[in-house]
Amino acid sequence: MDRCIQGSMCAMTIDGTHMGPYSPGTGMSMVYHYTVGGIANRFRMVKGGIGNLSKALVRALEAHGGEVIYKAQVKRILIEDGRAVGVELRDGRTLSARVVLSSIDANKTFLHLVGEEHCPSDFVHSVREIDYRNGYVQIHLTLSGLPEFTGHMAYINEGDMRWIASYIPSPEYVNRCWQQYRKNEIPEHPLSYYHIPSLLDPTAAPEGYHACTFFSHYFPCEVPEDRHRDMANIMADRVIAEMARFAPNFPEIIVDRAVLTQRYFEKAFGITAGDFCHGLLHPGQMWNRRPVAGYSDYRTPIGGLYMCGSACHPGPGVTGIPGYNGARRVLGDLEGTSAAA
Ligand SMILES: Cc1cc2nc3c(=O)[nH]c(=O)nc-3n(C[C@H](O)[C@H](O)[C@H](O)COP(=O)(O)OP(=O)(O)OC[C@H]3O[C@@H](n4cnc5c(N)ncnc54)[C@H](O)[C@@H]3O)c2cc1C
Incomplete structure (x- = not known):
């Protein structure tokens, strides 16, 4: 039997760590997430995208005589x-x-x-x-429609419930990903979460399309430069294949995709190891x-x-x-x- 609540909590314990769900000390990450995110650890969005938060901060700074x-x-x-x-x-x-x-x-x-x-x-x-060993993949997708969930997940097709979801069946599932990642392998069945901001905020995508982002843990930290792109794409394919198990139409509605790993964020933002x-x-x-x-x-x-x-x-x-x-x-x-x- 699946133990999704335990699995999901384990996924939170390993976020921002180089650890698996059974490693000592992962409780720290969970405490951190529940503390800064509030007890329900609710996922919040900025209307018009996160850039609007930066713009608001700049306006406040300029109003006080500052310059960016x-x-x-x-x-x-x-x-x-x-x-x-x-x-x-x-x-x-x-x-x-x-x-x-x-x-x-x-x-x-x-x-x-x-x-x-x-x-x-x-x-x-x-x-x-x-x-700083933090391995992950962020996948940005343009969709021509919405995922249609089937089977026991079909209930989330109602309303805008499917704007955010994950399926992490057990702590062992998370642990398997960790064991592969620590050997510098791509997890065979990656754990991931997705959200579709355009379901709540239509300005997040052009008319007729949806924007969708997946975040998936455990993209290997030590990947040779010449294999990096291929490995990132393999991981993205696996994430999408997992999603297709529950929403079979998903691969067909993908119009475009960008796959970003910690290496991208290291280069783009100068963050150590991304x-x-x-x-x-x-x-x-x-x-x-x-x-x-x-x-x-x-x-x-x-x-x-x-x-x-x-x-x-x-x-x-x-x-x-x-x-x-x-x-x-x-x-x-x-x-x-x-x-x-
Ligand atoms: C893929 C991904 C998904 C995430 N998802 C979430 C989420 O859902 N919720 C959440 O709360 N957080 C999320 N985060 C984490 C969040 O983005 C960071 O914790 C947060 O941005 C850190 O803010 P900061 O100001 O401390 O640093 P940063 O956002 O890293 O800002 C540092 C800035 O300094 C600039 N900089 C670097 N070097 C120099 C230099 N030499 N000169 C001038 N400028 C420089 C960089 O360009 C950057 O703009 C996510 C991060 C990533 C990468």
Whole structure:
């Protein structure tokens, strides 16, 4: 008999980890998801797409006199006498600042932009130990129709219930995927979830079409460059084949697809190993050890340099919490008050 509730909970325990459902410590990831996502861990969407959230944040910043400089990659954080005094951009421009906040991961911030020569050696060793092995595939599909579920899943065809679903039959199912992934193999029957945002928000796809996204865990971390594309496509084919077991029309309604792995996100956003957590959700990398022990208060060993992204407490996801806490820490330090972070 299937044990879907246990299977689904196991899938949540391994999200953002390099672990299987029976590995010690995975409870941390589940606690994290239920804490930041609320007790029902409800999936929320931004109307018009997640980009609208960024646009709203930019409007708020500009209303307070701020300015966003686009397409401006930071090449170096400028350090003088042990203090951060600004940044140098890739195009050669420099910007000076009273404080610098980094929302990228600790590895990139300290070992690439600051330079380890400016950091205490025990801090550098700790940063080097951060585990970023997070293997996944994100599949974006254009659909010409909607999946029609059959058999015992047919009930979700009603209303807009099928906008989001997964089928994870048991903890053993998740464990089988983990055992294959840890050997650098593609899971034979990948575990995945999908959502169809255009079912709730028609602006998410052109008229007559639907947008659909699958997220699937456990795409191998160590894949040779020349086999990467093929392996990503094999994994996507397997995810789609699993879906077709329950919605047989699914392959026929796919008009177009884009398959993105952690390697894409590494290249596109400069995230170490493509780990969207900026440091996995392992017990040794959470709470007062995030990003590393001794630096969970958003300050860093470099005066005037702060952290404010997912690498910090409490961790990843579109929560705004690390940014809020980091900003309060900076304000408290600048004002000489003790604003709690
Ligand atoms: C496939 C996928 C699916 C996800 N699904 C969800 C979900 O459903 N729900 C959820 O809550 N979270 C989800 N996440 C996680 C979420 O996107 C991240 O946790 C969140 O974006 C982290 O925010 P951040 O601001 O800390 O860092 P980031 O979003 O990584 O932002 C860092 C920014 O810094 C920029 N940058 C990097 N290097 C430089 C440089 N040298 N100079 C200038 N800029 C630089 C990057 O381009 C990026 O814009 C998902 C992530 C991925 C990859």
